[in-house]
Amino acid sequence: MREITLQRFAIALVIAGIVMTLLPLMVGTYTLTLLLVYGMLAMSLGLIWGFGGILCFGQAAFFGLGAYAYAIAAINFGESTVPMIIAVLVPAAFAAVLGGMMFYGRLGDVYLGVITLVVTLIFFKFMNSTAGPEYVIGTARLGGFNGIPGYQTLNVPGLPEQYIYGDSLYYVTFIALFVVYWLVNWVLQSPFGRVAVAIRENEQRASLMGYDIRARKTVLFAVGGAIAGLAGAFYANWAEIVTPGLFSLGQSAEIIIWCIVGGLGTRLGPILGAAGLAYLKFKLGQQMLIDNAVITGIILVLFVLFLPKGLVPAIEKIWRLSVGRKRGRRPARSRRGRAASHG
Amino acid sequence: MAETVLETVNLTMRFGGVTACDNVDFSLKARELRCLIGPNGAGKTTFFKCLTGLLTPTEGQVIMRGEETTNWDTHVIASEGVGIKTQVPNVLDGVSVQENIWLAARRFCSSADASRKTEEVIDRLSLSTIATSEVGRLAHGERQRVELGIVAAGDPWLVLLDEPAAGMTSDDVEQMIEIIHDMTKTAAVIIVEHDMQFIRSVATEVTVFHQGRILMEDHVDTVMSDPTVRNVYLGKKA
Numbered sequence: 001m002r003e004i005t006l007q008r009f010a011i012a013l014v015i016a017g018i019v020m021t022l023l024p025l026m027v028g029t030y031t032l033t034l035l036l037v038y039g040m041l042a043m044s045l046g047l048i049w050g051f052g053g054i055l056c057f058g059q060a061a062f063f064g065l066g067a068y069a070y071a072i073a074a075i076n077f078g079e080s081t082v083p084m085i086i087a088v089l090v091p092a093a094f095a096a097v098l099g100g101m102m103f104y105g106r107l108g109d110v111y112l113g114v115i116t117l118v119v120t121l122i123f124f125k126f127m128n129s130t131a132g133p134e135y136v137i138g139t140a141r142l143g144g145f146n147g148i149p150g151y152q153t154l155n156v157p158g159l160p161e162q163y164i165y166g167d168s169l170y171y172v173t174f175i176a177l178f179v180v181y182w183l184v185n186w187v188l189q190s191p192f193g194r195v196a197v198a199i200r201e202n203e204q205r206a207s208l209m210g211y212d213i214r215a216r217k218t219v220l221f222a223v224g225g226a227i228a229g230l231a232g233a234f235y236a237n238w239a240e241i242v243t244p245g246l247f248s249l250g251q252s253a254e255i256i257i258w259c260i261v262g263g264l265g266t267r268l269g270p271i272l273g274a275a276g277l278a279y280l281k282f283k284l285g286q287q288m289l290i291d292n293a294v295i296t297g298i299i300l301v302l303f304v305l306f307l308p309k310g311l312v313p314a315i316e317k318i319w320r321l322s323v324g325r326k327r328g329r330r331p332a333r334s335r336r337g338r339a340a341s342h343g
Numbered sequence: 344m345a346e347t348v349l350e351t352v353n354l355t356m357r358f359g360g361v362t363a364c365d366n367v368d369f370s371l372k373a374r375e376l377r378c379l380i381g382p383n384g385a386g387k388t389t390f391f392k393c394l395t396g397l398l399t400p401t402e403g404q405v406i407m408r409g410e411e412t413t414n415w416d417t418h419v420i421a422s423e424g425v426g427i428k429t430q431v432p433n434v435l436d437g438v439s440v441q442e443n444i445w446l447a448a449r450r451f452c453s454s455a456d457a458s459r460k461t462e463e464v465i466d467r468l469s470l471s472t473i474a475t476s477e478v479g480r481l482a483h484g485e486r487q488r489v490e491l492g493i494v495a496a497g498d499p500w501l502v503l504l505d506e507p508a509a510g511m512t513s514d515d516v517e518q519m520i521e522i523i524h525d526m527t528k529t530a531a532v533i534i535v536e537h538d539m540q541f542i543r544s545v546a547t548e549v550t551v552f553h554q555g556r557i558l559m560e561d562h563v564d565t566v567m568s569d570p571t572v573r574n575v576y577l578g579k580k581a
C-alpha cells in the first residue's frame with residue numbers, strides 16, 4: 001500500500017516536472033502564475049465542496065483575506081516569510097469561526113450559501129470604505145477602493161533583498177501548488193478525508209456511525225480557508241497590489257464554475273477547470289467581439305447539459321471505455337466493480 | 344437475571360398537536376430480543392428516533408446502562424455502542440460496500456483493525472460478491488444488508504432495526520433472521536416489524552404500540568390471541 005503511494009508520488013513528480021518545464025514554452029510565465037493561483041483557489045473549494053459537500057458561495061472571501069493579510073503583514077514586517085504564514089492562518093482562523101457558527105448552528109445548505117455570500121459582500125463593502133487615514137493596521141493603510149500597493153513581495157526566506165518574481169515566482173507557485181495538491185491527496189486518503197466523504201454522502205448516517213459532523217465540517221472548512229488564503233498570498237505577490245475587487249461576487253461565482261466544469265469530486269478537475277477557463281478568459285480579453293461573461297456562461301450551460309460531471313470524469317470515462325474495449329471486456333461490467341469515492 | 348440496559352421513563356414526543364409517543368415506559372434487558380409492533384402511525388419510528396438522539400423528546404427520560412442520555416447528540420449515543428437501521432434506507436450511496444462498513448468500524452478502532460473488521464463483517468453477512476460495488480447501484484435487499492453490516496461493524500450493545508425485512512425476498516429474510524440471531528449473542532435487539540411470520544420466527548417477547556402508547560407487552564402467542572390487539576392491529580390488516 002505504502003509502496004504504491006510512493007510509486008504514484010514519483011510518477012506525479014516526474015509528470016509535474018515535465019509540465020512545469022513545458023508550460024512556459026507555450027504561455028508566458030506571468031499569465032501562468034495567475035492560472036496556478038486560480039488553480040489553487042479552485043482546489044480549496046473543490047476540497048470542501050467536492051469531498052465535504054459544503055457549497056460555499058464565498059470562497060473569494062478567504063482568497064481576498066489571504067491577499068490582504070499578506071499585504072498588511074508585509075508592510076509591517078518587511079520580510080515575506082512571516083506574512084506568507086499569516087496569510088494562511090488568518091483566513092483559516094476566520095473560516096474556523098465562521099464555519100463553527102454555521103455548522104454548530106445547524107444551518108441548512110441554502111442558508112450556508114447565503115451567509116457565505118453575504119460575508120463576501122460585507123468584506124467588499126467594508127474594504128471599499130476604508131479610504132480614510134483612520135483605517136490603518138500597524139503601518140499599513142487599507143486604502144479603500146484603491147487597495148494596498150507597494151508592499152514587500154516574496155523573497156528568499158531570510159533574505160529580504162532577494163526577490164522572487166517573474167519566472168522564479170512561476171516556479172515557486174507551481175511547486176507550492178504541487179505540494180498543496182499532495183497534501184490534499186493525503187488528507188483525502190486519511191480517515192479524516194474518508195469520513196468527510198461519508199458526511200457528503202449522508203450526514204445522518206455519518207452521525208449514526210458516531211462521527212461528530214459539526215466538528216469535522218468546521219475543520220474541513222478551515223482547511224479550505226487556509227488553501228484559499230495561500231492562493232490569495234500568491235496572488236498578492238503576483239499582482240503587487242490588493243484591491244477590494246478580490247472580494248467580488250463575480251470572483252466567487254467563477255470559482256464555483258471552475259469546479260463544475262473541471263469535475264466536482266475529483267482532485268485534478270477544479271485545478272484544470274480554473275486554469276482552462278481563466279486562460280480562455282485571458283485570450284478572449286484580447287478581443288472586443290464577444291463579452292467574456294457570456295462565453296463563461298455558455299460554457300457552464302453546455303457543461304451542465306452535456307457533461308454534468310465535468311471534464312475529468314468525462315476523460316476518465318473515455319479512457320476506461322477505450323481500455324475496456326482493448327481488453328475485450330464489456331465496459332458496463334467493469335464500471336460496476338469500481339469503488340467510486342476517489343476521482 | 345440479566346440487568347436492564349435500556350429504560351425510558353414517561354417518554355413523550357409531540358409534533359404540534361400530534362403526540363407520537365405518549366408517556367412511554369419501556370425497558371429492555373441485556374441481550375434481549377424484542378419486537379415492536381403496532382399500526383401505521385403508532386409512533387414506533389418516533390420512539391427509535393428519541394432513543395438515538397435524532398429527535399429530542401418533549402418530556403421524559405432515556406436511560407442507557409444506568410446513564411441518562413435524553414439530550415445527548417446522535418453521534419455521542421452512537422459512539423456509546425448503539426446501532427440503528429432506520430426505516431428509510433440510510434447508507435452511503437456514492438461509495439463502495441467495503442467503504443461503508445470500514446467507515447462504521449473505523450469509529451471504534453484503528454485503520455488496520457477496521458480493515459480486518461470489514462472483512463469479517465463482509466464475510467459474515469455474505470456481502471463478498473458485492474463488496475466493491477457502489478451501494479447506490481445495489482438492489483433494495485442488498486442495501487438493507489449493507490446497512491445491517493454498518494450496524495454490525497460497530498459491535499453495538501443495543502441494536503434498533505426499523506422494518507428490516509420490508510421489501511425483501513424470502514431468501515433475504517431467512518438470512519436476515521440468521522444475522523439477527525447472531526447479533527443477540529452480544530447485543531440487545533429491538534425490531535419493528537409488520538410481518539407476523541417474521542415476528543414469530545425471531546421473537547418471544549412483543550411490545551404493542553398504539554397511538555403513541557404501549558398497549559400491551561407479553562409473549563408473542565398471548566399478544567396474537569388478544570382481542571384488543573387483534574382489533575387495533577390485525578383486524579385492520581385483514
Ligand SMILES: Nc1ncnc2c1ncn2[C@@H]1O[C@H](COP(=O)(O)OP(=O)(O)OP(=O)(O)O)[C@@H](O)[C@H]1O
Binds near residue numbers: 358388
Ligand atoms: N417530523 C414529524 N413532524 C410531524 N409529525 C410527525 C413527524 N414524525 C412523525 N410524525 C407523526 O407521528 C406519528 C407517529 O409516526 P411514526 O413514524 O413514529 O409511526 P410508525 O409507528 O413508525 O408508523 P409506520 O408503521 O407507518 O412506520 C404519526 O402520526 C406521524 O404523522
Ligand SMILES: [Mg+2]
Binds near residue numbers: 387430505
Ligand atoms: Mg415507522
